[in-house]
Amino acid sequence: SASLLETQTFMLPAMFDGMKLAAVATVLYIVVRCLNLKSPTSPPEIINQDTAISRYLHKTCPLLTKEYIPPLLWGKSGHLQTVLYGKMGRVNTPSPCGVRKFLPMQDGATATFDLFEALGDHSTGDDVTMVICPGIGNHSEKNYIRTFVDHSQRQGYRCAVLNHLGALPNVELTSPRIFTYGCTWEYAAMVGYIKRAYPQTLLVAVGFSLGGNIVCKFLGENHANQDRVLCGVSICQGYSALRTQETFVQWDQCRKFYNFVLTDNMKKLILSHRSSLLSMSSSNIGDADLNRLYAATSLIQIDDTIMRKFHSHSSLKEYYEKESCVHYIHKVTVPLLLVNSSDDPLVHQSLLDIPRNLAEKMPNVIFVLTQHGGHLGFFEGAMLFPQPLTWMDKFIVEYTDAICRWEQDQLACRRDTHQSTKGPTSSLKP
Numbered sequence: 001s002a003s004l005l006e007t008q009t010f011m012l013p014a015m016f017d018g019m020k021l022a023a024v025a026t027v028l029y030i031v032v033r034c035l036n037l038k039s040p041t042s043p044p045e046i047i048n049q050d051t052a053i054s055r056y057l058h059k060t061c062p063l064l065t066k067e068y069i070p071p072l073l074w075g076k077s078g079h080l081q082t083v084l085y086g087k088m089g090r091v092n093t094p095s096p097c098g099v100r101k102f103l104p105m106q107d108g109a110t111a112t113f114d115l116f117e118a119l120g121d122h123s124t125g126d127d128v129t130m131v132i133c134p135g136i137g138n139h140s141e142k143n144y145i146r147t148f149v150d151h152s153q154r155q156g157y158r159c160a161v162l163n164h165l166g167a168l169p170n171v172e173l174t175s176p177r178i179f180t181y182g183c184t185w186e187y188a189a190m191v192g193y194i195k196r197a198y199p200q201t202l203l204v205a206v207g208f209s210l211g212g213n214i215v216c217k218f219l220g221e222n223h224a225n226q227d228r229v230l231c232g233v234s235i236c237q238g239y240s241a242l243r244t245q246e247t248f249v250q251w252d253q254c255r256k257f258y259n260f261v262l263t264d265n266m267k268k269l270i271l272s273h274r275s276s277l278l279s280m281s282s283s284n285i286g287d288a289d290l291n292r293l294y295a296a297t298s299l300i301q302i303d304d305t306i307m308r309k310f311h312s313h314s315s316l317k318e319y320y321e322k323e324s325c326v327h328y329i330h331k332v333t334v335p336l337l338l339v340n341s342s343d344d345p346l347v348h349q350s351l352l353d354i355p356r357n358l359a360e361k362m363p364n365v366i367f368v369l370t371q372h373g374g375h376l377g378f379f380e381g382a383m384l385f386p387q388p389l390t391w392m393d394k395f396i397v398e399y400t401d402a403i404c405r406w407e408q409d410q411l412a413c414r415r416d417t418h419q420s421t422k423g424p425t426s427s428l429k430p
Contacts, residue, residue: 036076041067047359048366053406060402063395070372071381078343081374089143092388094150103189109175111186112163114140116149122156124404127201129158131191133211137269139163144376151393162190166273173276176283177310181210181241182323184218204400205232208376212237213325220328231335231403233396236376238347239354242320245300247348258346263299270306284309326354336365337399341373
């Protein structure tokens with residue numbers, strides 16, 4: 001019995017060691033799975049037709065063929081990329097100096113945008129303006145916008161950044177509505193101002209998330225909207241509001257949780273304008289609508305209770321159909337860059353069929369799909385700490401630089417062709 005007791009006493013530490021090892025292994029497995037550490041880095045997937053301009057872009061945009069390498073310890077998690085973007089925006093954010101412009105709208109609303117002049121000449125010598133539309137409820141003071149603007153300015157671009165109607169703190173509404181998913185009125189007003197104020201400037205239309213929907217819808221709504229536009233750029237949008245909201249009720253990729261967070265943010269934004277929305281005689285929003293808003297737990301409920309009524313849509317389906325760029329984007333003829341990330345927790349994989357099919361069918365569209373990046377994250381870095389500039393910031397400017405050079409080359413070719421067809425001219429009068 002003494003020897004049996006000794007054997008059991010000897011086995012107990014070994015059993016505890018085994019349990020510790022199993023616990024450590026379990027934690028490591030969860031960490032590896034959650035942080036997606038085993039996922040390999042790779043260059044973006046590129047979908048486009050084989051055209052002269054697509055071949056030119058492949059040659060002149062190194063980031064198209066180079067591996068995107070996120071920070072090793074956490075950058076392969078789409079959730080952490082998204083959360084860090086949402087909470088922090090960017091690292092060591094610059095503070096570009098701009099001028100705020102106020103534009104009266106026909107319905108009494110006042111659109112605002114911030115204008116930032118270029119900090120040097122563009123590489124082509126041209127006057128080029130980025131007309132930028134931020135994500136949902138965002139404005140020029142957001143860190144990711146400030147970082148992108150500063151980088152663009154340094155590369156010779158003037159930047160105009162729309163402040164979504166109702167998004168700026170301490171700026172009162174002058175009409176009973178705020179921004180919606182696809183209303184292009186304020187963006188159109190900003191673009192119109194830039195065209196009038198700078199008659200020689202060429203435009204690059206850039207949209208982030210919801211802003212990508214607005215930019216693509218604006219370009220496709222009216223062909224005249226594409227005048228003087230060099231190209232359009234859309235980052236991390238969902239393309240179809242109806243299909244996006246259908247996926248937001250699913251727990252897949254914690255999408256329902258993100259829906260709840262976005263809903264809470266939208267409720268706070270709308271309720272901050274409660275007195276303005278109720279006091280104006282032309283308002284479609286009443287006390288009962290705002291009371292129902294308090295109980296809303298999803299964006300669909302907010303859209304049905306409040307958002308669709310700003311433009312008098314009779315149903316939620318009509319609101320989503322009328323405000324989605326998917327019904328307009330096929331009319332865009334200027335070069336169009338569509339960028340998404342495979343691990344974006346807000347954009348379901350099924351929605352990526354839309355840009356993929358567009359790029360396969362339309363010669364002006366290029367669809368770039370990264371393996372990692374989350375929603376508007378795209379952080380880069382070696383191990384733990386991200387760099388101030390993201391892959392997204394650098395790639396947009398690299399792409400637009402290439403488009404500017406392409407257009408300049410095409411103009412020179414057309415000029416040479418015109419001269420050769422005219423033949424030698426004589427100064428002697430007949």
